[in-house]
Amino acid sequence: MTVRRLTLLLPCALIMSAQVSFERIERAAQEPRNWLTYSGTLTGQRYSSLTQITSTNVKNLEMKWVLQTRAPAEPTSKYEATSLVVDGVMYTVQPPNVLVALDAVSGRVFWTYAYNPSPAARLCCGRINRGLAILGNTLFMGTIDGNLMAIDARDGHPVWTVPIGDPKAGYSVTVAPLIVKNKVIAGPAGGEYGIRGFLAAYDPETGKEVWRFNTIPGPGEPGHETWGGDSWQHGGGSIWTPGSYDPDLNTIFWGVGNAGPDWNGDVRAGDNLYSSSVIALDADTGKRKWHFQFTPHDEFDFDATQVPVLADINWEGKPRKVLMFANRNGFFYVLDRVTGQFLLGKPFVKVTWASGLDAKGVPIRVGHSTPEGMLVYPDNQGATNWYNPAYSPRTGLFYIPSWVNTYSTYTSRVEAYLEGNQFTSGGATHDVPALRPGATNRRLPEQGWGAIQAVDPHTGLVKWQFKMADVTDSGVLATASDLVFAGGREGYFYALDARTGNVLWKSMTGGQVSAGPITYAVDGKQFVSVPAGNAIFTYGLRE
């Protein structure tokens, strides 16, 4: 080979080396050694077909490496990010916006990029980030001060930064973006600051906005009539957990946050679309195909910010494209994802704000937020929350990280909107600390507890549940060897039998698990990795 030919080949090889085309993301299930998107695949299932770690050998899992981070600036700066793994390289985000590329086998760091957020950033619930997206050689990250950023995956250098919303008005970006074809999909958080939410598509090359769907419709837009007076202007509808995508339908599915102000619904008469809803949008135009509102006129802060899980299942004897959704409001839903038709809805924990759902899935309301305060199940953190669920096509079960039998007293107050201040107009009591565990747990069992629950989507019934003394903020991972991985606030990280819920293995991490686990393989060896406390813990089989 001549020198000339070598130089020609080299740049080409470099460009090819980290290429993550959308075709790869679309077919991520076919390369389970990698974890190319927040949920592993675009379905939102967080299911891996890797089978080296089995129910028999899982007891031999041992810690392979730990990545320590700097202690967070505040106790609510939890490590909520899902890492990506591309051909042996892991990319992760430590709170608030510190991006790290590391060797997925050894934990050795290749590079670190620490974004310095504006002091104007304000977040209700911690300076956190839920993860990254990758396309080509570029990583995409939201920042707590309202920006979307592109960063070169090879050296950690920023490529572009575009503002999505004004941090002084409470706009932040905590969601892991989703790549759909040649677009980066993301939106702003800030539902407790009276923002007006949207989901938007951005050009991966430039950051230029390609389309925008207003989650709170303005004058002239359908759904605007569901907002009394000018209340739509600060109606919330934030975006803070990732959505999913169906290539066959060319449809993006995304959960939308609560209506604002959170606890005083009297100032926003109507159903308040598209708050607390799942929206189905055309991936090319952002035009709405359908929507389903789980909690019309929400008064409890029941964001529908859970990952919509897509699966093709047999429904009443016929194959059906469904969307499954375990909602913060306490109900598990199955919808037809072609039409948005309601198929099933069942509570998976004690629910007292509604006595049930009608034939169309509309809740029958009995609980309210009142000036005097009203005690309602579930509590303000909800029956589940940002912690991702999982679905195994093998077991046919849907796995939920649940807060069971929790309650809050919801109080409404009258409050004027003031830019940059919280606009919640009331409060909710918490017997269970909302976001961070106390140093100790001295609660009574009847004050609520946590569980990983397995729900049969055909009946909506809980088939098994693994109870924990404390609640859990952990996501769930399901694998093809019928294992379910999840953790909890106590710091345990578990492997459960996906069919029975029996504990097969556990490891004490010494910190709250607030993120979803992933699994990947390098050189034929399978790993399971999860952030807990201020660190990432990565496990593999003892050799």
Next chain:
Amino acid sequence: MRLSVLLLAALPLLAQEGHGVTPADIERGGLLFLTNCAICHGPDGDGVSGVDLASNHFRRAANDRELNAIIRNGIPGTPMPPGAYTPGQADMIVAYLHSMATAPKTVLRNANPGDPQRGKAIVEGKGACLTCHRVNGVGGFSGPDLSEIGANRRSADIERSLLDPDAEIRADNRTVQAVGRDGKKITGRLLNQDTYSLQILNSDARLVSLQKANLREFEIMKTSPMPSYKEKLSTQEVADVVSYLVTLKGRR
């Protein structure tokens, strides 16, 4: 300079965490209130003529934001001084004020002011309180340490605890009763728990971690191991004990 800007930005988040208040927030707010505000406003919030902080009606504050500002900035031209609180701390005080409004009425059943000297003698003698409680390093471990009780609790709360110990049991004062595999009874103060274990300070004042799998049964008690002093002490003696306990404010 930069650090101070960042700190100020971060502090309010602590109390607003979860956009609600926890019992811990209220408890911290109560501590701040009793040590700083109660000097003028009284432990029940009605010490200043014409002002009832426990009523949930605030003449000069239309919402929590304004109340928070008054707590930090004071009211110029009145005896209400500015307080050196972070916005987060002020939020905890606000949360405590709201909790006072919904708390059961806490007026002393016993209007008798009591004699702290006699109360001290009862606590150390007839009442046998130090069998379980500690005051300034003297006494037992099975009950809560009382060395700072006067800074942490209102007199009416202390009186209620004496007469009706089961009325309110704080999370930090819960008792575990368990039976081991060998049938042995185990009692202690609950310090922590998880899915598999309980951490307690047992009746011999030893720190013990119990594996639930090794217990025949266990229960976190909803009643207090403390006897009621309703029949054991006279009305006067109860007043004496309360008047002594409110003087215990720790080494401040």
